Amino acid sequence: MVEIAFIGFLAAFFLIGVSSYYFSQGTTADYLVAGKSVSAPLIGLSAVATNNSGFMFIGMIGATYSMGLSSIWLMIGWIVGDFLVQRTAVVKINQVGASNKVHSFGGLLSHWISSNQSSSDSTHRLRQFIGILTLLFLTVYAAAQLKAGTKATEVVLGWDASSGILIAALIIFVYSLVGGLRASIWTDVAQSLVMLLGMMLIVFYGWQSISESGAFWQQLNAISASYLFWFPVDSGITGAMLFVIGWMFGGMGVIGQPHIVIRFITLSPNSSVTKMQVYYYFWFTLFYGMTIISGLISRILLPEIGDFDAELALPMLSENLMPEVFVGLLLAALFAATMSTVDSLILACSAALSRDFTAQPINKLWLNKLATLIILTIAVLIALSNNQTVFALVLDTWGMLGSAFGALIIWLAIGKKVSVAAAFVAIVTGMSVFALFTLTGWWSMVYALTFGFSGSFLSLWILNRLPR
Template identity: 30%
Template sequence: MLPEGLLTKFIVLGLYFAILVIIGVVASKRVKGVSDFYVGGKKLGYWAVAFSARATGESGWLLLGLTGMGAIAGFSAYWVVLGEVLGVGISWFFMAKRFKRATDKYDSITVPDYLESHFNTGRKTIRKVAATALSLFVVIYVSSQIDATGKAFESLLGINYFTGAIVGFIIVMAYVYIGGFLAAVWSDFFQGILMFFGLVCLPFIAWLSIDDGGSIVNGLTQIDPNLTSIWGDTSSPLLTVFTILGFAMIGLGFLGSPQIYVRFMSVKNEAEIDKGKWVAILFTLLTDFAAVTIGLLGRYLFTSVGQDPEAVLGTAGEGVLIVMIENIFPIVIVAIYIAIVLSAIMSTIDSLIVVASSALSRDFYQKIINPEVEQKKLTRISRLITLALAVVALIIALSVAILSPDRTIFWFVIFGWSGIAATFCPVIILSLFWKPYSEKGALASMITGFLCVPIFKFIVQSIDGVGIYFEKLDVLAPSFLLSIIAGIIFTKLYPKTS
């Protein structure tokens, strides 16, 4: 017989998972061809696209990573909020309509589709490079999210890590396999609503639970003076600058990442983008601000002067959200928040799997190997490739868990989020705003971004003297910058031909 609290959690999660599967079944009725499977037939409205894009872009990072950053870094973590709001704002206000217009003109349903049509060289090189990079980084990113699923089941429900990872994997695949992109978007919309209200409401409830009559800011200052400084640890001014830049530059990943920009392809018209941009901005501002604030309130409520915060709140503060809800709410609400945490993770897994599958089935199989394939057969092949890629990601996640049991939840997500962003965002930006940009320049941008992520992570950050600065800056900003520079240089060396 299960304990009453655990039984309540399982009942709530059972209802949540049942809703996801129902969404997949309903979505499957609308999948008539490969365009429906990968971009929902380009008929989606702004609410679904905006919430889906934000849920996919944030993942478990928002509920576990950013709340933990607020607990450990303090006020300086609000620089992440600024960076993400700017990234999302630039993306929706200045890039989305241009990208939608171009992809409709080329009848593109994947980012490699768009790139090949845009440069129009008659060769398949850029499609091959883009699809290969996308498949590799996306599978690694998905494996990190499956890893987060296993850890969430283990810490929240007491279920064995491996069992939890497999159960989460099966649930996601149940609705994505049958419903494709449409199921991913609809489920992301549902999960995004859970994430939004769960995050925005929690700081108010936590604040009301504080009954000691003291000042929160003064209390945080006593725990650690750096917590209440917007500049963080100011003992080294140069290191402070690099840290703030590292926080703010996280928003660069929203300027062209395929798993987000495929949403702009799927929206039914540009007028929906004009409406959706305000939804996306408001979602980002409120949820990111709430996440950092949750971390700060958790640090105030559950740690004391001289105490190691990670001993109470978990490695990198990742457990602050869970500690807070378990100390504030009754078991039914705790169960709902567990579903919200899983929503954040699963909303990223489903979208990424569909994007990786499209790179292989559409960009390799249909466009290179078998251009004459029938739509019905291609849809069936797309489902099988989706399943195969998901299994590969699951194997990677379980293997890493065995080989590196002391990892943090997001320790290898850097190869996913940063790798995808550094490889594709500069190419999307330059292709939309710089007419002379050539195919050789685009290839140079992608290859440079692709290689710089592991170089900065494993080589530059280990260099004595300078490594610490690049560790604070992280890999995305320098990789992004070098990718743009490489694109400009190679475009000048190998300009477009008529």
């Protein structure tokens, strides 16, 4: 029954994606940016489902299981940071992205920079550089998402580790091949609803089980003296503030993620950005809150034993608590979370490969689809060979992209002009600072994206003040 329910939901996602073929215009522009005519509700739900990936189902629940109540600041900081940068930049992204020249993330930035400066210096090298970074980091990110799905299929279905990766990749490839970004957006919306339903079910059944054995907070308090602390142990006031600020910058990193930003480009000019964000933040807050509750419930019902992997808490809990059909649904929800991000990442890479490396964009549709196959194949190979945790993989790639591009987009959105040379410096500075703090472990209580983002912004401010 678990397998039947799981396969049934995957089949539904597949059919929804494939059905987008009948609305396809058969052009590369439609394949890459869905005609830039998608409604606000669809973009809101698609973007938030893409944002909340396997990291949320696997990594975030595992983090709450291990950290305790202090993980709530990941939610508060992340959503506040996300909101601040979206309110600053998304309207402008949508306006600049309306140009017929923009079909990729690199195309957006290079067009934005060239339109905001009086000089005629070429942005082609910058576009190529952004394309290389997009391919490198989004392919690794996609591999991390594919890996997330295998943790659940291993525990619940007893499948080989590679099975989940290959099944997800095959489904994504077929519907992406026929429908492009429109297929990705449509399936994201269906997947967002299943993700939300799955998390609601685990909270309902978990809470029901706990209520039979005693009070929720008393049981959490019994785990350890510090489990219900609002901030990490021994952090102090300064440390607590830095901890929260770090995760706020984590949320601000959303504006540097090519696969999410490209969705803001596809929003119809007749649709409201504010309406899109209402859908986005309502879903985001509700889902994130239930994720933390699920992590706390898991800690009570699955006591830590030996080498227990906290990232397996959700699939193990569902198997112990829920009817088999709902276990299949939850497993499909976890798969949906990974697939909704992977298809977006792969298509963003396809756009980079076909649009950002040649002086003239590649307009042959079959070559764009071939690019999708190549990128997906590489991501699968990485996923099959990688042994890092999902949490670390996603945070590293998210942080590097946010550090590279986040400050640059904010700087452009507030109306500042940027030369090509300054853009190069800002990108490299952000990545270098993020890498430095990540590798050395300096100020490890603060998410390294804080320093990468700040370093990139500071470099732009300094260069802007230099005499020309």
